Amino acid sequence: MEKILTHTGIGVPLRQSNVDTDQIIPAVYLKRITRTGFEDALFAGWRRDENFILNKEPFNAGSVLVAGPDFGTGSSREHAVWALKDYGFKAVISARFADIFRGNSGKQGLVAAEVAQSDIELIWKELENNPGTTVSVDLESRTVQCGSISAPFQIDDYTRWRLMEGLDDIGLTLQQEDAITAYEATRPLYKPKTLPAKTAG
Amino acid sequence: MSVMQSPQTLAEKVWNAHVVRHGEGNGEARQPDLIYIDLHLLHEVTSPQAFEGLRLAGRQLRRPDLTIATEDHNTPTLEIDKPIADLTSRTQIETLRENCKEFGVRLHSLGDKEQGIVHVVGPQLGLTQPGMTVVCGDSHTSTHGAFGALAFGIGTSEVEHVMATQSLSLKPFKTMAINVEGTLKPAVTAKDIILAVIAKIGTGGGQGYVLEYRGSAIRSLSMDARMTICNMSIEAGARAGMIAPDETTFEYVKGRPHAPQGEDWDAAVANWNTLHSDEGASFDAEVFLNADELESFVTWGTNPGQGVSLSQSVPSPEDYEDENDRKACERALTYMGLTGGTPMKDIRVDTVFLGSCTNSRMEDLRAAAEVVKGKVKDPNVRMIVVPGSARVRLEAEAEGLDQIFKDFGAEWRFAGCSMCLGMNPDQLDEGERCASTSNRNFEGRQGKGGRTHLVSPLVAAATAVRGTLSSPSDLANTPAAV
Numbered sequence: 300m301e302k303i304l305t306h307t308g309i310g311v312p313l314r315q316s317n318v319d320t321d322q323i324i325p326a327v328y329l330k331r332i333t334r335t336g337f338e339d340a341l342f343a344g345w346r347r348d349e350n351f352i353l354n355k356e357p358f359n360a361g362s363v364l365v366a367g368p369d370f371g372t373g374s375s376r377e378h379a380v381w382a383l384k385d386y387g388f389k390a391v392i393s394a395r396f397a398d399i400f401r402g403n404s405g406k407q408g409l410v411a412a413e414v415a416q417s418d419i420e421l422i423w424k425e426l427e428n429n430p431g432t433t434v435s436v437d438l439e440s441r442t443v444q445c446g447s448i449s450a451p452f453q454i455d456d457y458t459r460w461r462l463m464e465g466l467d468d469i470g471l472t473l474q475q476e477d478a479i480t481a482y483e484a485t486r487p488l489y490k491p492k493t494l495p496a497k498t499a500g
Numbered sequence: 501m502s503v504m505q506s507p508q509t510l511a512e513k514v515w516n517a518h519v520v521r522h523g524e525g526n527g528e529a530r531q532p533d534l535i536y537i538d539l540h541l542l543h544e545v546t547s548p549q550a551f552e553g554l555r556l557a558g559r560q561l562r563r564p565d566l567t568i569a570t571e572d573h574n575t576p577t578l579e580i581d582k583p584i585a586d587l588t589s590r591t592q593i594e595t596l597r598e599n600c601k602e603f604g605v606r607l608h609s610l611g612d613k614e615q616g617i618v619h620v621v622g623p624q625l626g627l628t629q630p631g632m633t634v635v636c637g638d639s640h641t642s643t644h645g646a647f648g649a650l651a652f653g654i655g656t657s658e659v660e661h662v663m664a665t666q667s668l669s670l671k672p673f674k675t676m677a678i679n680v681e682g683t684l685k686p687a688v689t690a691k692d693i694i695l696a697v698i699a700k701i702g703t704g705g706g707q708g709y710v711l712e713y714r715g716s717a718i719r720s721l722s723m724d725a726r727m728t729i730c731n732m733s734i735e736a737g738a739r740a741g742m743i744a745p746d747e748t749t750f751e752y753v754k755g756r757p758h759a760p761q762g763e764d765w766d767a768a769v770a771n772w773n774t775l776h777s778d779e780g781a782s783f784d785a786e787v788f789l790n791a792d793e794l795e796s797f798v799t800w801g802t803n804p805g806q807g808v809s810l811s812q813s814v815p816s817p818e819d820y821e822d823e824n825d826r827k828a829c830e831r832a833l834t835y836m837g838l839t840g841g842t843p844m845k846d847i848r849v850d851t852v853f854l855g856s857c858t859n860s861r862m863e864d865l866r867a868a869a870e871v872v873k874g875k876v877k878d879p880n881v882r883m884i885v886v887p888g889s890a891r892v893r894l895e896a897e898a899e900g901l902d903q904i905f906k907d908f909g910a911e912w913r914f915a916g917c918s919m920c921l922g923m924n925p926d927q928l929d930e931g932e933r934c935a936s937t938s939n940r941n942f943e944g945r946q947g948k949g950g951r952t953h954l955v956s957p958l959v960a961a962a963t964a965v966r967g968t969l970s971s972p973s974d975l976a977n978t979p980a981a982v
């Protein structure tokens with residue numbers, strides 16, 4: 300996973316609260332066998348409306364989504380984060396995230412930055428009045444910057460550390476490599492192995 | 501000087517034997533433990549994205565020798581030598597084949613003698629053994645707990661995690677003892693026990709728990725029957741179900757292809773003999789069931805907790821005090837096309853499905869064959885028999901069970917998940933009613949609009965004879981085949 304210290308990109312104002320994972324990625328896309336290439340699935344329902352924000356320049360090239368409160372509610376599908384990342388989003392800003400979504404984001408290198416709704420209103424105005432304005436999300440100082448607006452954001456220490464170190468769950472566990480190898484040396488010999496394959500003939 | 505160990509439950513013993521690293525902290529704030537996984541089972545539905553994740557990150561599969569894959573969810577049960585018609589199904593299976601080749605995973609493909617439902621194949625090969633940790637991207641992994649293994653389903657990202665590290669970060673589960681004492685009446689089976697347990701504690705009653713089934717009624721069950729019980733732990737919301745290993749378990753494992761041999765066997769049994777909850781071990785919750793009182797159990801609704809004894813009637817919404825229960829009952833009755841007060845035995849079915857990882861092993865097939873032997877099938881009922889694995893199918897054929905089913909008028913199919921979830925062509929039509937030995941009666945599970953009654957293999961067989969939900973004891977006066 301890539302390390303993220305700070306990210307700056309075009310901000311996309313999404314004036315919408317309770318954006319659930321069914322909206323982020325509809326269920327029909329879950330049948331796929333890949334874990335990339337979900338960019339077309341992101342907000343697939345809404346994108347059919349030509350006035351949807353992501354159908355407009357320069358927002359279609361955005362990488363920081365600024366959404367209403369309760370982002371990522373509903374089913375726990377990991378695909379929601381995949382779709383946002385595949386589209387090109389590096390950070391989502393909202394006043395409140397659903398727990399599972401926030402957890403999945405942290406694990407997969409998408410910054411979920413919790414910003415007070417009053418600040419989000421200001422950012423929305425700035426982005427709407429000056430389309431193409433960038434938003435900076437700085438993990439070091441835990442602040443977001445947009446035009447002249449500077450606002451603090453919340454993110455738990457552990458997730459922040461992981462994002463800054465670029466550690467996904469597996470990367471974290473692999474730091475325990477020595478402990479795993481040591482454990483393996485103590486496993487009883489009678490434990491079965493699948494290889495070489497044996498069958499009843 | 502010996503230190504007195506505080507008494508432990510079976511689940512705690514297995515857990516503690518697999519801790520790679522203890523999580524720091526105490527109580528609520530305690531970090532997860534890193535737990536080693538002894539066996540990782542794969543199938544075509546939940547593995548492709550995990551394999552791709554490995555590839556994208558440039559990671560290796562850590563222990564191909566602790567990993568095994570089978571094709572089961574999508575496989576056809578007819579004409580298995582022809583290409584799979586459904587594109588999604590075919591892609592999933594072809595992807596599994598490519599991934600297993602690339603990463604060196606042992607795979608039992610359609611047509612192979614060891615192919616079958618992943619939860620039937622593992623035990624049958626002797627790969628599932630007492631005291632192990634077993635995982636699979638499939639909720640019915642709890643089946644393997646019948647051997648005193650800690651076995652549970654995981655999500656796709658966890659599948660990838662196990663692939664890369666052979667371990668998982670987990671917070672300890674709570675423990676619940678399910679005590680079933682007494683003797684089962686004839687024709688009352690493991691399936692009836694577990695359906696009664698779920699009806700008692702509810703579909704969410706086991707949430708966060710590992711269930712340990714114990715008591716004299718459990719001890720007297722065969723391994724096939726114990727697997728049926730542990731299989732459906734998930735239907736009570738539990739993470740896993742376990743049964744302490746005993747002579748029955750050892751007898752089952754002994755001599756199987758991957759069972760320990762010689763000195764290894766002795767060392768294994770010495771360890772396995774310690775795998776039981778200690779006297780005085782405390783469980784976070786406890787449930788008691790009297791086996792003497794149990795009867796054949798069947799579901800009437802759209803979740804596995806909506807069940808009653810076969811001799812009872814469909815409940816009415818008014819039977820419930822709780823507003824939510826009343827609404828749930830109403831909704832279920834509408835979907836199922838049933839009226840409260842109808843005797844369960846008056847319910848006519850269109851289809852009987854004998855199969856799934858719950859009830860598709862030799863003992864299940866034998867029990868059903870015994871019931872239908874020499875009988876005539878109700879002409880309006882179709883019966884599909886789907887062995888859990890190619891090996892079960894072969895064994896059944898060697899015993900002549902296939903002929904009994906065919907003579908009776910049932911369809912004898914190839915192994916797989918089949919109508920348990922209808923990912924392959926074996927599906928119910930809109931409104932079609934099925935007596936099914938599987939584990940989930942959710943709306944649409946067996947096909948859009950399909951109506952499922954969960955039953956034991958004995959009830960399934962008797963139902964195919966009479967056309968209405970029946971137990972073998974109802975068959976006394978049915979005419980024999982001429």
Ligand code: SF4
Pocket residue numbers: 572573617618619638640856857858916917918920921938939
């Ligand atoms: S038989 Fe049914 S429950 Fe069992 S693994 Fe297959 S689909 Fe899942």
